[in-house]
Amino acid sequence: MGVPEKDRQQSGNEIADPDKEVGELVGRLTESGELEPAERRRLLGRLAQALSAGAKRARASGAGRGRWLADVFLNIAPRIPIRDLHTLSEHHHGLTGEQLADDLVRTAQKATMTVGAIGGALAAAEFAAPPLLLSAPAQLVAETIVVAAIEVKLLAELHEVYGVRVEGTGTQRAVVFTSAWAKQRGIDPLAPASVSLAFGAAAKTALRNRLLRTLGRHLTTLGPFLTGAVAGGALNRAATKRLAEAVRNDLRGKLPPPPRRDQLTP
Structure with a gap:
């Protein structure tokens, strides 16, 4: 009797469907709540393995690193868990508005800092010489995808806080927020073009460039073990802070003040 398909998928470190695996792992790494460091490290390792399998297929097909990264991120974006305002307030001790x-x-800063520290340490452990962009360690590619997902989640949830609602299906809203992340800006509810649900060539180019810049930043963390970990965490924390400041400045004052806690409905 052959081994059942489910058992073959779960045995050892084999990954039966790398694309599906990437989406599921990014979803788990961006869920609300704390992850134990060992569990986060394990999930990042699995993600690096899944991404490595996809990168090999991309190289075989002649696709460039930037195009492949953009395709991967667009595929996983709808899996990023985005909370509504009521849930956000519940998860953050009843806070509303600016608080x-x-x-x-x-x-979000803590999350990207932690991912950066783990990714920098993992990559530095294999450090020999600064790699070319196309041969970046899989751990840093995984870090890039997870940090981008955490920041897209932050951007989307800040829109909830400030009352800027984006209509559409989960996939359509993911496209809008991903495009906004690529531009490092908030969505202007008074400009219909900024809430376009289509991801055209220009938007995809912006996403590709943003992901490559993020990956390039992570490549600078290669070095002796400890300095790689510290640099990875610090760089990610600073970048997330800059994004948040830009988005919040865009969103403030464009709509009426957000509702108080007692005005929220489940």
């Missing part, structure tokens, strides 16, 4: 936004930013 809730402050707490979201602190949480």
Whole structure:
């Protein structure tokens, strides 16, 4: 009797469907709540393995690193868990308005800092010489995808806090927020073009460039073990802070003040 398909998928370190695996792992790494460092490290390792399998297929097809990264991110974006305002307030001790936004930013900074520290340490452990962009360690590619996902989640949830609603399906909203992340800006509810649900060539180019810049930043963390970890965390924390400040400045004052806690409905 052959081994059942489910058992073959879960045995050892084999990954039966790398594309599906990437989406599931990024979803788990961006969920609300704390992950134990060992569990986060394990999930990042699995993600690096899944991304490595996809990168090999991309190289075989002649696709460039930037195009492949953009395709991967667009595929996983709809899996990023985005909370509504009521859930956000519940998860952050009843906070609303600017205080809730402050707490979201602190949480996201901590998350990207932790991912950066783990990714920098993992990559530095294999350090020999600075690699070319196309041969970047899989761990840093995984870090790039996860940090981007955490920041897209932050951007989307800040829009909830400030009352800027984007209509559409989960996939359509993911496209809008991903495009906004690529531009490092908030969505202007008074400009219909900024809420376009289509991801055209220009938007995809912006996403590709943003992901490559993020990957390039992570490549600078290669070095002796400890300095790689410290640099990875510090660079990610600073970048997330800059994004949050830009988005919040865009969103403030464009709509009426957000509702108080007692005005929220489940």
